[in-house]
Amino acid sequence: MASLRQTLPEYRDTSTPGSIIRSSNDLKFRRGRKFGRVSKLVWVFLVALLFVIYSSMFHVDLPLYDKLESRISLSTTDIFGLGGNVQSGKKPSRKQRAPFFFSNRSDSPCEVAFVESVDDLVEPKETMNFTQFSLGYVDREEKPNGHDTFEPRFGGHQTLDEREKSFSARNQTLHCGFVNAPEGSPSTGFDLDEKDKEYMNTCLIVVSSCIFGSSDFLRRPTRQKIGEYSKSNVCFVMFLDEETMSMLSSEGQVLDDRGNIGLWRIVIVRNLPYTDMRRTGKVPKFLSHRLFPSARYSIWLDSKMRLRTDPMLILEYFLWRNGSEYAISNHYDRHCVWEEVLQNKRLNKYNHSAIDEQFLFYQSDASWFDPVTNLTDVPEGSFIVRAHTPMSNLFSCLWFNEVDRFTSRDQLSFAYTYLKLRRMNPGEPFFLNMFKDCERRALAKLFRHRATELPSPTVL
Incomplete structure (x- = not known):
């Protein structure tokens, strides 16, 4: 039987976020009223900023994040049937994993006890x-x-x-x-x-x-x-x-x-x-x-x-x-293997359909797939x-x-x-x-x- 692999190009997202256009139509307001409105806008901005920081640190569910998640065709729910938690079979809460834009990576090396010479x-x-x-x-x-x-x-x-x-x-x-x-x-x-x-x-x-x-x-x-x-x-x-x-x-x-x-x-x-x-x-x-x-x-x-x-x-x-x-x-x-799969798709490391094909094939192989094992x-x-x-x-x-x-x-x-x-x-x-x-x-x-x-x- 010929190889199942299709030669598929890799790519990265090179798009840039769109610019935000602000309008200034309040130039005729009196100074005091303009100042009050600007102050309110500043407070709204600060509150929104604090909310975003809080959400990132404590992984609060956000509609935008849910939309991003829904675009991932290879989710641990619909493809693997595991809901992301290989041990319990239940879908983990957002608190159990960091958003893909938040990393616990440490660049610090640790001590390695080599022999002296x-x-x-x-x-x-x-x-x-x-x-x-x-x-x-x-x-x-x-x-x-x-x-x-x-x-x-x-x-x-x-x-x-x-x-x-x-x-x-x-x-x-x-x-x-x-x-x-x-x-x-x-x-x-x-x-x-x-x-x-x-x-x-x-x-x-x-x-x-x-x-x-x-x-x-x-x-x-x-x-x-x-x-x-x-x-x-x-x-x-x-x-x-x-x-x-x-x-x-x-x-x-x-x-x-x-x-x-x-x-x-x-x-x-x-x-x-x-x-x-x-x-x-x-x-x-x-x-x-x-x-x-x-x-x-x-x-x-x-x-x-x-x-x-x-x-x-x-x-x-x-x-x-x-x-x-x-x-x-x-x-x-x-x-966790499933998190690595999702991360590759989130960051567009490879064609999503090719990743789907690979892990659908792996899921069908009972010689390795065990839902109660933490991979x-x-x-x-x-x-x-x-x-x-x-x-x-x-x-x-x-x-x-x-x-x-x-x-x-x-x-x-x-x-x-x-x-x-x-x-x-x-x-x-x-x-x-x-x-x-x-x-x-x-x-x-x-x-x-x-x-x-x-x-x-x-x-x-």
């Missing part, structure tokens, strides 16, 4: 109780008989039956990107130079990031924070497309003799597999085990971040110390630390396949992927470490994306 690190010799099995990957798809309109895709054409079986932690061959077209057909994308491939095959520990579509400035890791061992033994790889490389060159960012800009080894990606740059960015984000086949560990950070912590200290703290094989931070503000697994997603174990690699492939099939908003599919994997393999643990977001902020400095114009949203 890299010299004190001891890598665990045992693999704990990590699940062991063998994974192979679909590397080529042939044109089905009678399908003249067959279009090769980087993610392949995974059927729903293949998708269901892929969640089992067992010896298997599954779709995981990099699916080549039939002989004689054009490449499906993410083409790399052979010299870059040779270099990447030698990497045992990797720090990677990417910039596609000139969406960010290049932010170099802070050299003073990176030890000599990591500078010599860790691969720092930045994936760029040709457009971004051209932009960086015009800004004075020039490759040295080794093909580096600072600590970053620049790897140019040609023939991007998706027109959606965010979806293309999920390839190096999730599939580091495919890009670096010899690597044992990898650290991913979004291009909006500048690393200022030694990678070896990160591995010890987030993986080795607590026996984890995959570490990712919790979201800084939202801790709190919402990641921030910009910083991921991995051991390349079989279970970690399987989870990464499964998560990528959801992004390939549905929307590129990976925070929407994380909880589904994780819970379905866990429930389909009750005897095979996956050691996931969801750490505090303030710890993520202690590892790297956060910047804003480069300002770009995106298409205006379509009213749905």
Whole structure:
């Protein structure tokens, strides 16, 4: 069965609020009467202002807010049948959640108890109780008989039956990107130079990031924070497309003799597999085990971040110390999947119909959907630390396949992927470490994306 995903553009609301036109027709009033009327207007304005502030702080129901809520087609009442409260099945009052324009986000990092030096690190010799099995990957798809309109895709054409079986932690061959077209057909994308491939095959520990579509400035890791061992033994790889490389060159960012800009080894990606740059960015984000086949560990950070912590200290703290094989931070503000769905629609992060399609599909899957469970697994997603174990690699492939099939908003599919994997393999643990977001902020400095114009949203 062909993929259900439709390629749908992302957008942001670039509209600006209309101006308020005030009229002044009272110029003939006597001074005293004019002053009295103006005073009354001032008092009305102050009372209204105080009411708005009070409503925002204590979440009082407002007609305007109700109208905004009614425009969200994917509400927790009519689509999920949960009323927004997964535990009780009752619709929560406004006091139980902040309006979408009010955020409890804190930008302050918290203390992270790293070891004093890299010299004190001891890598665990045992693999704990990590699940062991063998994974192979679909590397080529042939044109089905009678399908003249067959279009090769980087993610392949995974059927729903293949998708269901892929969640089992067992010896298997599954779709995981990099699916080549039939002989004689054009490449499906993410083409790399052979010299870059040779270099990447030698990497045992990797720090990677990417910039596609000139969406960010290049932010170099802070050299003073990176030890000599990591500078010599860790691969720092930045994936760029040709457009971004051209932009960086015009800004004075020039490759040295080794093909580096600072600590970053620049790897140019040609023939991007998706027109959606965010979806293309999920390839190096999730599939580091495919890009670096010899690597044992990898650290991913979004291009909006500048690393200022030694990678070896990160591995010890987030993986080795607590026996984890995959570490990712919790979201800084939202801790419920349904709230993340609503927020994506409120802010027009993605086409509403595509989000509806994705979660109607998820709701119908009894292997993960449980109305009495509080679905709190919402990641921030910009910083991921991995051991390349079989279970970690399987989870990464499964998560990528959801992004390939549905929307590129990976925070929407994380909880589904994780819970379905866990429930389909009750005897095979996956050691996931969801750490505090303030710890993520202690590892790297956060910047804003480069300002770009995106298409205006379509009213749905």
